Amino acid sequence: MAGIDWNPWRRFLALPNESRTKTIIMAFLVSAVCAVLVSGATVILRPIQTANRAAEEQARISDLVRGIPDMSALLETSGGTLSTVVIDLDMGRAAADVTRETLEATLADPTNWTVLDAGADLAGLGQRPNYAQIFLLRDNDGISLVLLPVTGQGYGGRIDAILAIHGDMNTIAGIAVTQHSETPGLGGRIEDRSWQESFPGTTIRDDSGAVRFNVARSAATTDYEVDGITGATRTGNGVTQMMRFWLGPDGYGPLIDAIQRREF
Amino acid sequence: MAARTPFWTTLTDPLIRQNPVTLQILGICSALAVTTSLATALTMSVSLTVVLTLAAGIISVIRRHIPDTIRLIVQIVIVASLVIVIDQILQAYFSEISRALSVYVGLITTNCLVLGRTEAYARYHAPLPSMVDAFGNGLGYSLVLIVIGAIRELFGWGQLMGIQVLPLADEGGWFTPLSLMLLAPSAFFLLGGVVWAVRSVQTEQVEPPDHTPPSRPEPAE
Numbered sequence: 001m002a003g004i005d006w007n008p009w010r011r012f013l014a015l016p017n018e019s020r021t022k023t024i025i026m027a028f029l030v031s032a033v034c035a036v037l038v039s040g041a042t043v044i045l046r047p048i049q050t051a052n053r054a055a056e057e058q059a060r061i062s063d064l065v066r067g068i069p070d071m072s073a074l075l076e077t078s079g080g081t082l083s084t085v086v087i088d089l090d091m092g093r094a095a096a097d098v099t100r101e102t103l104e105a106t107l108a109d110p111t112n113w114t115v116l117d118a119g120a121d122l123a124g125l126g127q128r129p130n131y132a133q134i135f136l137l138r139d140n141d142g143i144s145l146v147l148l149p150v151t152g153q154g155y156g157g158r159i160d161a162i163l164a165i166h167g168d169m170n171t172i173a174g175i176a177v178t179q180h181s182e183t184p185g186l187g188g189r190i191e192d193r194s195w196q197e198s199f200p201g202t203t204i205r206d207d208s209g210a211v212r213f214n215v216a217r218s219a220a221t222t223d224y225e226v227d228g229i230t231g232a233t234r235t236g237n238g239v240t241q242m243m244r245f246w247l248g249p250d251g252y253g254p255l256i257d258a259i260q261r262r263e264f
Numbered sequence: 265m266a267a268r269t270p271f272w273t274t275l276t277d278p279l280i281r282q283n284p285v286t287l288q289i290l291g292i293c294s295a296l297a298v299t300t301s302l303a304t305a306l307t308m309s310v311s312l313t314v315v316l317t318l319a320a321g322i323i324s325v326i327r328r329h330i331p332d333t334i335r336l337i338v339q340i341v342i343v344a345s346l347v348i349v350i351d352q353i354l355q356a357y358f359s360e361i362s363r364a365l366s367v368y369v370g371l372i373t374t375n376c377l378v379l380g381r382t383e384a385y386a387r388y389h390a391p392l393p394s395m396v397d398a399f400g401n402g403l404g405y406s407l408v409l410i411v412i413g414a415i416r417e418l419f420g421w422g423q424l425m426g427i428q429v430l431p432l433a434d435e436g437g438w439f440t441p442l443s444l445m446l447l448a449p450s451a452f453f454l455l456g457g458v459v460w461a462v463r464s465v466q467t468e469q470v471e472p473p474d475h476t477p478p479s480r481p482e483p484a485e
Binding site: 042045056 | 300326328330331332334337338341344349352353355356357359420441446
């Protein structure tokens with residue numbers, strides 16, 4: 001280093017570490033490089049992640065359908081695909097101006113949610129979206145299976161599930177829990193097939209039209225009950241309330257009535 | 265061969281003799297949280313080892329130019345960025361496992377082990393030895409996680425890597441799962457047991473007691 005080095009990079013590196021200039025420039029450089037790394041990874045990998053999430057949802061739905069007795073044969077005859085539709089929950093019919101693609105953007109707008117008052121809010125949700133995406137299986141004489149996404153509050157947090165109902169709209173065909181945070185080994189057993197197997201065949205409403213579905217304390221004794229889970233009373237209650245809310249007038253009630261009247 | 269010896273000891277020391285978890289009690293939070301099954305323990309181990317090695321390498325490269333006043337911030341920013349990138353990669357290519365790990369990948373950022381190694385070693389050594397040291401510490405951490413994860417999964421589910429090893433009682437076998445093993449406290453007991461076992465063999469790791477109990481004179485008659 002005979003004279004002054006004119007290369008600005010080397011001059012910068014030669015500065016003492018404690019100088020204010022070097023501190024600020026180093027902080028800026030590290031942040032900039034890290035920002036580029038993180039943004040790059042996020043942008044490049046986002047399409048793959050979105051595809052993953054969609055595939056996972058699809059896999060759960062097809063698992064659910066496959067697990068329902070006689071359903072595979074039905075799928076074969078009907079061409080093997082489920083149709084999907086976004087419905088307006090208040091009206092109980094297909095939404096006019098919301099499609100699958102725009103559903104996410106629509107639900108990002110708080111005006112498309114209904115705040116539930118304490119009496120109606122069985123599932124402890126606080127608010128309910130006005131639109132939901134459901135799946136249908138049609139055959140020659142109308143709808144033979146409906147898949148309804150439901151959500152409620154368990155002991156450890158939110159429970160998300162997909163409920164399958166036969167074409168009579170009063171017999172449960174199956175359930176798939178897609179997301180929960182219940183205690184492993186206790187409430188967490190709601191994701192076990194052995195517990196979910198008590199759902200098919202359960203009746204939802206009695207003759208008067210009231211939702212009677214219930215998770216029992218122990219083994220199911222009536223047609224409206226499914227088995228309880230020992231040591232997970234609050235999880236069971238959460239499932240009961242979730243089902244009663246979503247199958248009731250504030251949930252899919254209008255849609256269920258419309259399908260039963262053959263107006264869907 | 266003579267040149268390899270320090271590398272070799274740098275790499276193998278953290279496995280038992282200088283194990284970061286059992287000797288320095290670093291990285292305990294994740295060791296408790298992600299060891300309910302062997303698969304999550306393995307993923308966490310690999311993720312942490314990768315982050316640790318890369319972070320040590322990067323910080324070691326710029327070690328002469330990190331101003332002391334902001335060195336911790338610089339280290340945390342580098343570690344956090346690496347963690348986010350790894351998390352994104354997991355979500356893209358190992359979505360199953362990334363769901364199981366969920367929040368814990370983010371916890372690598374605040375894992376004391378990472379900052380501990382960058383602070384204690386990478387700041388004073390060249391990139392290659394730093395990375396070897398970080399890799400060795402990652403392996404030491406992994407060893408503890410895998411042992412605890414295997415024990416918890418075996419006794420909690422009767423499985424290893426999701427394969428049924430012990431026949432369950434409700435499927436006609438003889439094994440009744442131990443639900444306690446799936447709850448966080450069991451990891452604490454097991455970790456304590458591992459620390460005790462290691463220190464029983466390696467007596468030089470035993471720490472002197474912090475306090476001496478007061479001597480109790482014989483009560484006067």
